Structures are given as C-alpha cells and as structure tokens.
Amino acid sequence: MAKPPLSMKPTGWFQVAWSDEIGIGDVHTMKYFGQEMVAWRAESGQVCVMNAYCEHLGAHLGFGGTVHGEVLQCPFHGWQWNQQGRNVCIPYEDRPNRGRRITTYPVIERNESIYIWHDIENREPFFDAPDIFASFGDGSSVEDYYPQQRLFEQGLEMHPQYVLENGVDFAHFKYVHGTPINPIFTRHDFDEPISYVDFTITFEGDDGQRIEDVSSGVEAVNGGLGIAVTKSWGMIDNRTISAITPVDESTSDIRFMVYIGRPGAEVRNPDRARVKAEEFGAEVIRQFRQDIHIWAHQRYSDPPALASSEMAGFTAIREWAKKFYPDGKGGSAAELAARSAQ
Numbered sequence: 001m002a003k004p005p006l007s008m009k010p011t012g013w014f015q016v017a018w019s020d021e022i023g024i025g026d027v028h029t030m031k032y033f034g035q036e037m038v039a040w041r042a043e044s045g046q047v048c049v050m051n052a053y054c055e056h057l058g059a060h061l062g063f064g065g066t067v068h069g070e071v072l073q074c075p076f077h078g079w080q081w082n083q084q085g086r087n088v089c090i091p092y093e094d095r096p097n098r099g100r101r102i103t104t105y106p107v108i109e110r111n112e113s114i115y116i117w118h119d120i121e122n123r124e125p126f127f128d129a130p131d132i133f134a135s136f137g138d139g140s141s142v143e144d145y146y147p148q149q150r151l152f153e154q155g156l157e158m159h160p161q162y163v164l165e166n167g168v169d170f171a172h173f174k175y176v177h178g179t180p181i182n183p184i185f186t187r188h189d190f191d192e193p194i195s196y197v198d199f200t201i202t203f204e205g206d207d208g209q210r211i212e213d214v215s216s217g218v219e220a221v222n223g224g225l226g227i228a229v230t231k232s233w234g235m236i237d238n239r240t241i242s243a244i245t246p247v248d249e250s251t252s253d254i255r256f257m258v259y260i261g262r263p264g265a266e267v268r269n270p271d272r273a274r275v276k277a278e279e280f281g282a283e284v285i286r287q288f289r290q291d292i293h294i295w296a297h298q299r300y301s302d303p304p305a306l307a308s309s310e311m312a313g314f315t316a317i318r319e320w321a322k323k324f325y326p327d328g329k330g331g332s333a334a335e336l337a338a339r340s341a342q
C-alpha cells in the first residue's frame with residue numbers, strides 16, 4: 001500500500017454519517033480530516049457537526065456529552081454549546097464565555113446522508129452537494145425506488161480522487177467489472193465544481209458487438225471530490241451515490257449507496273420483485289467492491305503513463321480536481337516543484 005501523495009484536506013462536501021445513525025438527542029463520535037468530531041441532533045431535528053473538544057478544559061463531548069433542547073452540554077463541568085459552537089451557559093456563572101468558540105461545519109442532510117462542508121480556508125460553500133434525484137432533473141423521487149442499500153468500509157489507504165478518476169477511465173471496465181467491450185464517453189464536462197460524465201456501457205452480450213450499437217449507459221454528477229451520484233438508462237433502473245471522506249493523512253472511509261427502481265403498479269408478484277431488486281443492488285455493490293480492491297492498494301501515479309486515448313480525459317479531470325486543493329497539493333509533481341521554486 002502507498003500513502004496518497006495528494007492532500008488529504010481537500011475542499012468540498014463529504015459524508016460523515018447516515019441520518020438514521022443520529023436520532024434526536026444522540027451524540028455521535030467520529031474522526032475526519034485529522035479532527036476528532038461529534039455530530040449531535042437537537043430536539044428540533046437539526047444536526048450539528050463540530051470539533052469534539054470542549055473549549056473549557058478540553059473534555060471530549062462525544063464521551064458523556066448530552067443534548068438539552070438545542071444545545072450540547074459538556075459532561076465535565078456542564079458548560080453548554082449551541083449549534084454555532086458558541087458557549088451559551090456556564091452553570092456556575094452569571095454569563096457565558098462569549099470569546100471562545102468550537103469549530104462547527106456547515107451541514108446538509110440529503111438522500112439519508114449527513115454531509116459536511118470542509119475547507120481549510122473556512123470559505124462558505126461554493127457549490128451544492130449533488131442529490132441522487134434532483135440533480136438529474138427528471139422528476140424522480142425516493143418513492144420511485146426501493147430502500148437504499150449500503151456499503152461502508154472504514155480506514156482504507158486511498159484518496160477520494162481515485163474514485164472520481166474512474167469517471168474517465170474507460171479501460172478498467174472490461175478488466176475490473178467484466179464488461180464485454182469498452183464503454184465510450186459521450187460527455188466530459190469539467191468546467192465547474194460540479195462536473196458531468198456520461199458514458200455508453202453494456203454488461204450484456206459478447207465482445208463481437210460494437211459500442212455504437214449499445215443502447216444503455218450511465219450519467220454521473222460529481223459534486224467535488226467527495227460525492228458522486230449516478231443514474232443508469234437502458235438497463236435495470238439503478239442509481240448510486242459514492243462518498244469518500246478522508247479520515248487522516250493516509251486513510252479514507254468509503255460509503256456507497258444503491259437505489260433500485262420500483263416496478264409499476266401492475267407488477268404481478270411484488271415480493272419477488274423486491275427480492276430481485278435486492279439481488280441486483282447487491283450485485284452493483286459487488287461491482288463497486290471490485291474497484292475498492294484496486295483503489296485500496298494502488299499507488300497514485302503522477303505523472304501517469306497514459307495511452308493516447310486516455311490523455312484528454314485524465315488531463316481534464318486532474319486539472320478540474322485542483323480546484324479542491326487550496327494548499328496546492330493536488331497538482332502534478334512537476335507543477336508542485338515549479339510552484340515551490342517561485
């Protein structure tokens with residue numbers, strides 16, 4: 001295994017939990033971006049994600065901290081902190097400490113996930129997290145799909161960018177996923193922080209067919225490096241969310257979610273349809289595991305030995321990815337050397 005040479009502190013939206021892991025009054029402990037954090041849900045239902053240590057004497061709020069209405073109370077001396085990380089009560093003083101603040105993170109709850117905005121420069125979010133339904137603008141909603149199926153792998157020695165690069169890597173499908181022929185990309189749009197990739201792909205038939213004759217494919221929307229959503233067409237209706245979040249300087253957690261479309265009301269055997277959908281979802285997850293097996297042991301190659309047909313896609317995605325590295329540690333080695341010599 002090899003430690004990723006890219007910065008593990010990229011900017012963007014990143015998943016830190018699933019919504020159903022944090023009920024009202026729960027305090028959830030986790031570590032991301034090298035920081036101990038807590039996520040807690042107030043009475044109102046609002047989730048707050050903040051650094052874990054109390055600004056008073058440093059107790060870890062995830063070990064005995066309690067939710068009271070809209071504030072989190074420290075287990076050590078009862079100081080209370082609000083959702084902006086401000087101290088609102090010192091129980092044995094007339095007034096709170098207005099100077100100290102616990103770092104909090106912008107939060108979005110969407111598609112049963114909790115996403116935080118991470119930016120080492122503390123800028124406001126400059127793009128929105130993608131939505132597995134709304135991002136495709138097709139009027140679809142969660143009611144059209146069976147319940148979300150999930151994969152969760154923790155502490156893998158990999159970087160979110162490895163996953164995004166799959167979106168231009170047409171040559172891996174045949175070898176990693178067993179497609180009969182290479183897919184072909186029909187859209188690469190890397191102008192904005194939200195990028196778009198479409199490709200024609202088939203998992204059916206043999207290697208005698210021509211990709212031009214295939215009528216199935218995938219559309220992907222990448223919201224920065226942390227979250228990608230996909231939608232299939234011309235095959236079993238499936239959508240996926242992949243979310244990769246750096247934990248520390250060498251590892252990431254990976255979450256992957258699959259939605260399988262419900263059949264119309266006229267379906268004869270709903271139980272059988274549901275079982276089939278679960279099986280198909282498990283197959284999509286199995287295919288994603290095949291990628292993880294590669295990513296978790298890969299050494300990021302920079303500059304890579306690209307075939308000429310790969311040049312445009314990889315160049316575009318690696319250029320795009322630099323938007324998310326405010327510390328500059330996302331460029332090629334040659335570029336970094338030039339920058340440090342300036």
Ligand code: FES
Pocket residue numbers: 054055056057058059074075076077078079
């Ligand atoms: S350490 Fe949190 S109240 Fe004292």
Ligand SMILES: [Fe+2]
Pocket residue numbers: 166172176177291
């Ligand atoms: Fe893949």
